[in-house]
Amino acid sequence: MKWWQSSVIYEIYPKSFYDTNNDGIGDLKGVEKKLPYLKELGIDAIWLTPIYLSPQIDNGYDVADYRTVDPMFGNNQDLKELIDRAHRLNIKVILDMVANHTSDQCIWFKESKKSKDNYFSDFYIWKDPKPDGSEPNNWAASFGGSAWTYVPERSQYYLHYYASQQPDLNWENPLVRQYVYDAMRYWKSQGVDGWRLDVITQISKDLTFKDVPTTDSNKKYIPLKNTSGPHMHKFIHELNQQVLKPFDMMSVGEAPNSNIEEILKLTSPERDELNMAFSFEHMRIDKAIGKNGAIAVKKPNFLKLKQVLSKMQYELNSKSWNALYFENHDRSRIPTRWGNDTEYRYESATAFATILHGLKGTPFIFQGEEIGMTNPKYSVDEYEDIDLKNKYQEQVKEKHLLTTDEFLKVEHKIARDNARTPMQWNNKKNAGFTEGKPWYKVNPNFTEINVESDKLSKKSIFRYYQQLITLRHKEDILIKGDYQELLEDDKNIFAYQRSWKNKSWLILVNMTEKDLSLNELHDNLKNYKKIILHNYLNQKLEDILKPYEAYILEK
Template sequence: MKKAWWKEAVVYQIYPRSFMDSNGDGIGDLNGITEKLDYLKELGIDVIWLSPVYQSPNDDNGYDISDYQAIMTEFGTMEDYDRMLARAHELGIKIMMDLVVNHTSDEHAWFVESRKSVDNPYRDFYIWRKGKEDGKEPNNWGSCFSGSAWKYDEQTDMYFLHLFSKKQPDLNWDNPKVRDHVFDMMNWWCEKGIDGFRMDVISLISKPEGLPDGIPGENGYADSGCANGPHVHEYLQEMNRKVLSKYDLITVGEAAGVTLEEAKKYANADGSELNMVFQFEHVSGSEHEKTHYGKWDGHKMPLPEWKANLSKWQTGLSHEAWNSLYLSNHDQPRSVSRYGNDSEEYRERSAKLLATCLHMMQGTPYVYQGEELGMCNAYFDNLEDYRDIESINAYHELTEQCGVSHEEMMGYLKRISRDNARTPMQWDDSKNAGFTTGTPWLKVNSNYPEVNAKAQVNDPDSVFSYYKKLIRLRHENEIIVYGDYELLEAESEETFIYKRTYENEHLMVLCNFTDHEVSVTDAVMGQIPDGAEKLIANYADDMGQTLRPYEAKVYRY
């Protein structure tokens, strides 16, 4: 297998609004990130994925960009950015920018021009269509943030497409001028010295020919059928030729609706498109449980289904492409609340279990801010405490149009809302968790006096110290990066056990996903020779064949 630095790296995602506030306005900023780079150096990560810091009206927390070459005023200045980049590089940490080019803000200069008239030079930078004769939208596509994907614009008596918020019009990638402008902007950032791009919803940039009606429930991604469109690989190969291949970058594409076969094209071993993709199957609900409201009332995958899914990607991409490894990000609830057990008794143990299970797989691991502390869902009781446009829109749609009760909907939000991941980083046990001296833009999780970085950094038994060890082990052991993967005991509803093999070396990874003791089978234990080295474990002692609640351990032999 071809080796590469980005395969051996560990990435840490920063959601800037919630990471660290340096000026007391309640909003995280670039200088706050610079202040905390030594903390990330201590953790041992190699790359920061920086969620958008570009100029934005903030309809979707920075994913609606009005100027790709300016910094959001709330986050600071370009000088602040340059200082952060320089300090990160001094510490040996690379910076991967979030690239949001499926859509812009409706306040971007291109769109301001585009909506002026049908013959404006920027008109075809976006996707405009006449309504149907009956006065309805051009097709039946839905927005991912509820409602129609089309917005009527009186100025020219036409509709524009927005797969997300009404303030996020989709760019027309079929227009070569759009692609040239985007590539010029990317080159500008690369010349500034950044180290890579995480590409937001990049699988949606090529729309189906003729924009036909979607089949609800079958076309996927808001029923638009836009995922993995007819020219997406052609456009990414052009991006690779004109930008990515000129620099030594890490690239990952957020690829909603991607299949294994499509992923092999996006992240192919010949390097003609991207290094890897984010797929969503393992963080989606069970395919076998009926849902009425998509992710909101989705059921957690049973463990055998979850293992089968992760294993499909491990073996399916092996030697042909490369995996990204993640359980958490700014769009997902907290992993310890979702896949582990966030009770006082088991929070730390299950946070370490999840980290072990994920980081011992083949692929590049992503740590989402606070995950290394075992941060949990916020469980807000009041709708007023939520800030996320997706959550708020869904609340109104499901309670006002679908008959879902307030109590039931609040339960959905507590379980799955994106704001669970966006609560401020918990630095210490002082007011507002040390995140800000002002009023935080989003409430701090109430458990911050117990769960915070200050309490963990110097504690050898903390979740932080465990992550630190996992990251160091990946840097020191090629088998963790490059070894082949084999799932064992696939049908077990209690354990997740897999084996890694590289040259003449093996790892056995044993994880108990329950709150009770489980006995590992003789068939598995028989493969671990006497004298095998215990590489890492979340219990100090070893009970051999017995796995205690949420126990994880890794043997090397």
Template sequence: MTYSNDWWRKAVIYQIYPKSFFDTNGDGCGDIKGIYQKLDYLADLGVDALWISPMYTSPMKDNGYDISDYYRIDPLFGTNEELYQLISAAHSKKIKIIMDFVANHTSDQHQWFLESQQSKDNPYSDFYIWKDPKPDGSEPNNWGSHFGGSAWEYCSVRNQYYLHYYAKEQPDLNWENEGVRQAIYQAMRFWAEKGIDGWRMDVITEISKYTDFPDYETNSEIPVVGFMHSNGPRLHEFIQEMHREVFEPYGLMTVGEAQDSDAQMAQMFLDRERKELDMMFTFEHMDVDVEPDTPNRKWQLQAFNLPKLKRVFADWQTSLVNVGWNALYFENHDRPRIISRWGNDTDYRYESATAFATILHGQKGTPFIYQGEEIGMTNIKLPLSEYDDVEISNNYQELVEKNQTLSHKEFIAAVYQIGRDNARTPMQWNRQENAGFTNGTPWFPVNQRYLEINVSCDQVDRQSISEYYKQLIYLRHTEAILTEGSFVLLLEKDEKIFAFERTLENETWLILANLSAETLEFPPSLRREHSRRIIQNYPEANQTVLRPYESTIISYQNK
């Protein structure tokens, strides 16, 4: 099933975290002019669209995901006019612009909240979710914040608590209020009329709340983050209304962040007949090394489980056939560097980076590349005090200092593996001071591996990760089998090899990767006569073994 006007089905999308991309004015933070100056680099890479993380006015408690004015670009990044110029310049290079929109919450410095907290009867009093204390003065229920602690914060002026799924400076909007919904749609229309091409919808599956606000059943005194935090009773109604009001009239592509949604749930969001979203970012595949159902949530780690990763990917591939479309990713601003998390970022950095890329880009869906992923950037290890992320600091206070459910050593080990700041280090452009990111003092430490890992070195390296990405992007643009071919998972229980087949008409592609540092036998069941290599990450093909992190795509004709 193909749709001629769905440009995103054959596209590759590149995410920019603007604060860390490229700084042009020496203040240590990336800016809009920095993106403008790197458009030629992005065009040469071959990407079709840029997803840019929020640049709206913000106190930056959560690096821009706490918005205080939906209509104005934060001076940290530039001006509205500079963004309009960027949109025009990108379009001239056939690159589309996708903005990031946060509809679940605002900053506590947004004018709506400043008014709302003043009384129970002002025009904005019901724009947020306010509840009376329990008779003993405690929180209305035991719901927890993703960033640690209770999801409720007390306001003495109203003698009530307000709900915040994230930091206390990020109060949740009350989507039951039609005035809230219309205010959000109006802000989205403003940017649509400026020429943007789509939206990435932050935590969109959390906008509908269980309005009876029941407690979670638990034996623990630790506030709970659970199933009631997502997929509330009016969620689909709200998204369908958003589609009617904004997405459809302006022809916008949409991809929604959808934690706690599985492939079966995704069918409802992505079924074209239902008119909701075009794509969703699942969390399932990114949680295969997280111990489930613990009060420590994402910080309680377990061993990487490749068979589980394969099952999750395969489930999404098969469940959405002729129903919806996959958004494919390993890295983003909330995820660490994949080669540091599940691969080998030292001895086999090139092989590891290209192996994971082959597996991802070989699947059916739209691949998303996060800045620096295309050059094999790695995680960073810092003293705890040097991390910037509110999620890290809040959870450390909650889990280590207050509840003592994790030791300092366990928590910092988890930060090194999955902390969000791993992805937020400045982009590494060259070997100059601060990796060429800024001539000032960077807002966050530069990864000290920038002397060996940077764009300039990658462009002259005989084994270039970015060149491999260019080949994958070219295949996405030119080979229908990647967008239209069927998907069949192979070697489902193998703990080191990820293999699957894509088939279209008389041709089949075998996508294969050894995701280990061991040399393995090339599986006899996967050997094909009269085949040809489409792409491979070792210089010479080998028909009998798979070397460490070796990946390849092999084409053959069906009998």
């Protein structure tokens, strides 16, 4: 077994974690100061979202210099000291590599845009206009608008899958690949243990650059082939051979739009690509298609959630390894999104945590998840995210697809910024995050929801996460055990067995705020006498599952 297979990894969004110099922005010294807290929680590794020099158009996912820590977070020495301190506490450190695109302020791009025949000319993807001067094709960017931006100096357009300030790198150029690998080797020399690879399945493009077929010539479309391009596996294998394998570095890739077959290819050990990949499919159970492409949500389809997670368990079992997550910096808070963040906040937070941590794979926790932080309900002006602001401009202001209230009703559920509010440490000023003015508004509920009060509560989500993590460290059944789903057709109860050698566990979770009968499992339940973990205070198994009630039972 590799270290990451028995680990729980904690994602840190440094900007919102803890501020030590009171400039309102979290910093690396803040992460270092909170390492004892993370050690108490029990996690094995931290993943830092990008801390490199950046104009912060997309909160650091627009990198200007891969080898320099942004001054807002500190400096390179601060990161080295954080890594050394973490290692002394037996905590590994994982960095975020954004290799699909850079910032338009990166020196590579500044040089590339100057002419068609300099050293950096082919570091990005440049195309001539159509005869009428318009974009090379009808591709749309994920953050809205065209995926192409014109540069007069070259009389050409460059490709950007995201914001116009995030030009996509040309991975067909071997020099680009070596520059990326060299940056990763540099951080390995500073002690980094692994990588989360941002949108790594998008590094190979559809080289035909054809229009998406359409009946509306005025529309832009996100091409279906913007992931898993023709050379994607070749490039990732090369990255593995050049960096990951020689230095024994753990890797987890973000894999938007990748199906189970693609995930299996990416993570099968014999292919020498990635250790794990983040699938998106299970996070789309509440996504809907609005009129004329407007954003929309629907009631979560928990049957679909069960089907997707079970398929991942069955298909990857003994072939590769699962990356398990519900929350991250791009995802909303689960108690708000799928649960009940008022009357049953503790119960729904711990219920979904039980589902996730009972599965086979490596669980990822996002900062604040372990205390049940919730989505805020901000006005459009109070959000910071470029994706949200661009969509608001396009869908409300320009196309009038939604009213502001309709737009916010959706974004209050699924906006990326919902997870990016500052960490809530205590009930004092700014939730104990900073003495200065926070870069982003603190969720007003910090007076009730914070680390200090949660740890003192009889219904402590933090303590529950501690127990889940301890079980993973102590019980081989969670690491090595087989998976078998029960009640496959039940829309409200997630029930599955984990089996290893002579031990059998039953994970049983009510995903709703209704009382649910366990009649169908009655005969099976008689065999499970021992309660390993339970998120209600009364330690007694009954024939009714209360709202968001969760059990781990042993035969």
